[in-house]
Amino acid sequence: LVLCCGGAAVAGWALARGGTDTVGAVDFVRPLAVPPLADSRVDDRGRRVFDLLARDGRRDFHGDGRITRTAGFDGDFLGPTLRARRGEQVVVNVVNRLAEETSVHWHGMHLPARMDGGPHQTIRPGATWSPTWTVDQPAATLWYHPHPHGQTEEHVYRGLAGMFILDDDREAALPLPRRYGVDDFPVIVQDRNFSRSGEFKVTRNVFAGIGVLGDTLLVNGTVGPYLDVRTERVRLRLLNGSTARTYNFGLADDRPFALIGTDGGLLPRTARVNRVQLSPGERAEIVVDVRPGERVTLRSTAPELGVGALADRFAGGADRFDVLELRAARTLAASPAVPDALVPLDRLDPAAAAATRTLSFSGRDINDRSMEMDRIDFAVTRDTTEVWEVVNRDGTPHNFHVHDVQFQVLSVGGAAPPPALSGWKDTVYLAPQRPIRIALRFTDHSDPDVPYMYHCHLLYHEDAGMMGQFVVVEPGQSPGRPPRHGTHA
Numbered sequence: 001l002v003l004c005c006g007g008a009a010v011a012g013w014a015l016a017r018g019g020t021d022t023v024g025a026v027d028f029v030r031p032l033a034v035p036p037l038a039d040s041r042v043d044d045r046g047r048r049v050f051d052l053l054a055r056d057g058r059r060d061f062h063g064d065g066r067i068t069r070t071a072g073f074d075g076d077f078l079g080p081t082l083r084a085r086r087g088e089q090v091v092v093n094v095v096n097r098l099a100e101e102t103s104v105h106w107h108g109m110h111l112p113a114r115m116d117g118g119p120h121q122t123i124r125p126g127a128t129w130s131p132t133w134t135v136d137q138p139a140a141t142l143w144y145h146p147h148p149h150g151q152t153e154e155h156v157y158r159g160l161a162g163m164f165i166l167d168d169d170r171e172a173a174l175p176l177p178r179r180y181g182v183d184d185f186p187v188i189v190q191d192r193n194f195s196r197s198g199e200f201k202v203t204r205n206v207f208a209g210i211g212v213l214g215d216t217l218l219v220n221g222t223v224g225p226y227l228d229v230r231t232e233r234v235r236l237r238l239l240n241g242s243t244a245r246t247y248n249f250g251l252a253d254d255r256p257f258a259l260i261g262t263d264g265g266l267l268p269r270t271a272r273v274n275r276v277q278l279s280p281g282e283r284a285e286i287v288v289d290v291r292p293g294e295r296v297t298l299r300s301t302a303p304e305l306g307v308g309a310l311a312d313r314f315a316g317g318a319d320r321f322d323v324l325e326l327r328a329a330r331t332l333a334a335s336p337a338v339p340d341a342l343v344p345l346d347r348l349d350p351a352a353a354a355a356t357r358t359l360s361f362s363g364r365d366i367n368d369r370s371m372e373m374d375r376i377d378f379a380v381t382r383d384t385t386e387v388w389e390v391v392n393r394d395g396t397p398h399n400f401h402v403h404d405v406q407f408q409v410l411s412v413g414g415a416a417p418p419p420a421l422s423g424w425k426d427t428v429y430l431a432p433q434r435p436i437r438i439a440l441r442f443t444d445h446s447d448p449d450v451p452y453m454y455h456c457h458l459l460y461h462e463d464a465g466m467m468g469q470f471v472v473v474e475p476g477q478s479p480g481r482p483p484r485h486g487t488h489a
């Protein structure tokens with residue numbers, strides 16, 4: 001069991017008791033930073049090529065001269081937004097300028113396992129790794145972050161993460177806000193603790209043992225952010241980029257908003273809701289209506305973790321976090337109404353499942369086993385549908401994330417899934433003792449030797465071993481063995 005990872009890398013990285021877990025009101029004093037769109041070029045083979053450089057950084061988050069040692073891609077903290085279109089072949093040249101090994105995983109992306117950036121595709125200091133794949137999935141809000149085994153929490157906490165937006169013709173045909181940085185914004189929400197001298201500090205909540213719960217929110221790396229809105233409707237791409245905390249997002253006056261997309265893309269139908277709950281790694285695309293001249297706060301209220309009202313607070317559910325203030329201009333440019341019908345969803349047929357599996361989460365194990373780099377837990381056959389029943393046997397929160405595919409939720413605790421789970425998902429919250437059944441279909445890429453991961457996306461748990469590996473094989477093929485020390489660049 002790992003109590004503390006990579007201690008030397010972050011000053012003040014120490015095991016300590018969590019304090020009162022409520023932040024409440026925030027002074028919105030800084031314009032929201034909007035990550036730049038990453039530059040790219042098209043090479044002579046028609047491939048879209050990005051460069052991404054992981055490096056250490058320094059940042060004054062509070063504007064008071066206290067410097068935090070951070071890490072980021074192409075900058076001091078977080079990274080640029082990558083953007084590509086369905087059908088394009090992309091190449092990302094990832095350069096590791098950190099003093100240690102890392103990796104970059106494309107969370108939510110359907111791609112060959114050796115391009116996935118999991119713990120078997122680590123990049124040595126000074127090395128460059130250049131994965132390439134063809135984007136073949138619907139328009140969606142994905143993200144990227146390191147995944148070195150046992151060190152993911154620390155690398156993400158230091159700031160290594162960014163958004164990856166996919167576009168396609170279906171999304172482009174709908175009347176939705178889509179001008180990046182104008183009426184369509186990434187909203188990457190992360191909680192942090194700061195030491196007195198300004199360094200990131202790791203304070204684990206010992207009651208629930210779920211990882212780091214910070215008392216300060218960063219949104220795209222901004223403390224106390226506001227956003228000037230100049231259109232009647234604004235699209236927010238919410239990403240819970242926190243390591244352990246779950247949020248329950250809504251507007252301070254409880255007005256409804258349009259939930260249009262989740263992890264893997266647009267929903268079949270717009271859901272008019274006033275809350276959307278996101279556990280670590282999950283995304284939601286929402287469209288908010290604003291009135292001229294008003295200020296309205298995006299706020300997280302106590303999530304329903306299913307642990308128990310008081311215990312929820314020690315399990316990552318603060319009563320209230322003010323996230324971002326939307327400041328509407330006196331004159332707003334018109335935005336079209338959000339349509340009810342979005343993109344049709346082809347339902348996977350659970351009756352046609354080639355295999356049914358149970359994944360039982362308990363302690364830091366899945367099915368009583370802890371992650372081992374050279375053990376493949378199971379093989380799935382390419383072009384088949386499977387049904388997995390994922391269940392949290394503990395009294396504390398977990399969630400479930402699987403690589404390579406987007407899945408469909410069949411049921412939650414035996415009931416039909418709510419609207420927020422009605423589309424494509426790659427990560428889902430696992431309330432204690434409430435089994436989730438999902439259908440998944442593995443297509444295109446098979447490789448008996450290189451596994452994909454499935455794990456808890458509470459990164460402290462993932463690092464501590466709550467992860468397993470599967471391979472996608474051809475019909476009749478048996479799984480191989482992952483290279484003992486991974487496939488380093």
Ligand code: C2O
Binds near residue numbers: 147401453455
């Ligand atoms: Cu977002 Cu396996 O990770």
Ligand code: CU
Binds near residue numbers: 397456466
């Ligand atoms: Cu967990």
